[in-house]
Every structure is written in structure tokens, then in C-alpha cells.
Amino acid sequence: MAVVAPESFLHDKRRFLAGRTWRFSRHGVRVALRGTVHALAVDNGFSVFDAVFMSATVYAGASQMVGIELFGHNVQPWLIVLSVFAVNFRHILYSASIARHIRHFSGLQKFFAFFLLVDPQYAETEKRAERGEPVTFAWYLGFGLIIYLPWQLMTLLGAIFGQMIGDPKAIGLDVLLPIYFMGLVLGFRKRDNWLPVVAVSSLASIAAMHFVGSPWHVSIGAIAGILLAACLPLSKRHEEPVTLEHEV
Amino acid sequence: MDNAEHMHLIYVILAAAVATFLTRIGGYVMITQMKRIPPRMEAALNAVPAAVLSTLVAPAFLSGGWDVAVAMLVALAVGLRFSSLWMLLAGWLVVMAIRHLLV
Structure with a gap:
């Protein structure tokens, strides 16, 4: 320590x-x-x-x-x-x-x-x-x-x-809880492939809710979006050193 | 509830606490077994917040009723420009207006 x-x-x-x-x-x-x-x-x-x-x-x-x-x-x-x-x-x-x-x-x-x-x-x-x-x-x-x-x-x-x-x-x-989570999702919109990840996770979670049921829709939807991010082309940012960016 | 039933409840709660802690430490234990994180794994980890949190939003949009859906759309529009406190306020105002003034 x-x-x-x-x-x-x-x-x-x-x-x-x-x-x-x-x-x-x-x-x-x-x-x-x-x-x-x-x-x-x-x-x-x-x-x-x-x-x-x-x-x-x-x-x-x-x-x-x-x-x-x-x-x-x-x-x-x-x-x-x-x-x-x-x-x-x-x-x-x-x-x-x-x-x-x-x-x-x-x-x-x-x-x-x-x-x-x-x-x-x-x-x-x-x-x-x-x-x-x-x-x-x-x-x-x-x-x-x-x-x-x-x-x-x-x-x-x-x-x-x-x-x-x-x-x-x-x-x-x-209505407050889903809007709160939506605010958190929006907070990450500068990240690579944000929109495709959000779209795929949303659709997959809705489908899983329908066909598998709650609470598995959370894990299934999340894994769909994460797999997509792993498969999409990598951005150049991964090869460059990380820059410090200050956002409000 | 009698005493035995109450102890039973306490044990179930403690087991649930252990199960929850295991989910919170499990990913860390798995990832630290690896020497270095490959770029695709890193891209996957970067997608975790948006991917998980989206699954807490999308089903509510469809199953919450049309008043909740309208409120969430308004909150989304507000959220593109303003902080999430304003999103909450706008969404709440819309849903209250629909429920108490329109319907």
C-alpha cells in the first residue's frame, strides 16, 4: 500500500x-x-x-x-x-x-x-x-x-x-428514472461509435424483453452493443497518445 | 412474521448482498488476469456505459405508455442542449401536464 x-x-x-x-x-x-x-x-x-x-x-x-x-x-x-x-x-x-x-x-x-x-x-x-x-x-x-x-x-x-x-x-x-438514465447515456455521446452502440443495445434490449423477459434484457442488450463496439473498425485514437480534453 | 421467518429473511438479504458484491468485483478479477488489454477489448469496455444504460431506457420508452414516451422525447430534445436536471424537470412537467390537464 x-x-x-x-x-x-x-x-x-x-x-x-x-x-x-x-x-x-x-x-x-x-x-x-x-x-x-x-x-x-x-x-x-x-x-x-x-x-x-x-x-x-x-x-x-x-x-x-x-x-x-x-x-x-x-x-x-x-x-x-x-x-x-x-x-x-x-x-x-x-x-x-x-x-x-x-x-x-x-x-x-x-x-x-x-x-x-x-x-x-x-x-x-x-x-x-x-x-x-x-x-x-x-x-x-x-x-x-x-x-x-x-x-x-x-x-x-x-x-x-x-x-x-x-x-x-x-x-x-x-418518468424520472428512465429520463435520469437517458441523461447518463447522453453524457457519453462523444465516445467512439456511440450512436450505433446505443441503437443496437436499445433494440436488443427491447427484443430480449419481449422474447426472454426481464431482467435478462439488460445483460443481453448490453452485450449486443459491446460486441458491436468490439467488431466495428477501431478509431485512430487508439494509436495516438491520450490527450487531455476539458469539457464543461 | 415469527422469529425463525425473520432470520430466514435476514439470511436471504445477506446472500443477496454477497451475490451483488460478486458482480461488482467479478469483472475486475477477470480483467486483471490479463497482462495487457487488446485494442478491441478496450473499444468494448469503452462502450459499456452507453450499452448498459441504453437497456434501462429503451424498454421504458415502449412499455411506459404514450405519456411517458412523449415526456422522454421532450427530455431527449432538452438533453441535447442542457444538463440532465433540466431533462428531469421537462420530462416531469410534460407527463404531469398530460395526466392532469389533458386526460
């Missing part, structure tokens, strides 16, 4: 704060949205403690919803765990892709880094590396905690006050 010099620690501390406040509003919206969804947990036999315990240990929103739903239907435990694994399968791709940027983390730092590897964490880490800014552990942890801690709080509030929220459609909550 590398020894951190004091000055670099101070520098990292500043980055930590920057990571904490950066685009807080955007992630706040998503966290708030997810919190309301946890209201469902109580209907399916989860106590407030169980709901928070699940958020704190599994920490993967969509799969938690699947797990809660299946548990409410008395499905066999192995099938519940397998379903959670299937919904989270995309994280294997995230963790392979992020390896390039977090190689310098120590073993323990990597443990936390992978534990906190949720969709926005992955997207922001990739974007930060793309801008040529260093992915330090302090930045990573700072960014991770502003998602993790409010997420626990919203689970708690969602489980306690869940019954007070009526139909999420009536207040337009159902």
Missing part, C-alpha cells in the same frame, strides 16, 4: 469535498425518488429494520425491488438470490471497465470501491477519467458517500412514511 504524503492528503481532502458537493442536486433527485419506492417493502413483510438492512448491505436499488417483490410471493430463497444476481449482472461489466482507473487503489480501498459501485458512481468515474482528471480514492469515496448515506436515509423515511405516498404515477415519479 502506498504511503500518502501529507500535502497530497490535503489535496485529496479538497477533492473529497468537491466530490461531495458536485452535482448534488441531480443525485438528490434520484435518491429521493428511490426512497419513495421502498414504501413497497413494508407491504411485503419487511420491517423498517429489514428494509434499511437490505439497503445498507445489498445497496442496489433495482435488485432490491425485485428481491422484495419475490419475497412477498414466497419464492424459493435460491431463486431470489439468483434474480438479484441477474439484475446486478451489469456490474460485472462496470467492474471490468473501471479496473483501468482504480488500479492504484489499495486492497481495502478496492473493497470499498466495489461495494459502492452503483450506476451513477460508475458513470461519474468514467466521465472523470475521460476528462483526464485523476480518480483518487478520496474523490471516489466522497462521491460514493453522498449517494450511499442519503440512500439509507431515504430508505428509512420511505419505509416509515411509505403508506402516505399514494400512486407514484399520480405525482409523475415513474
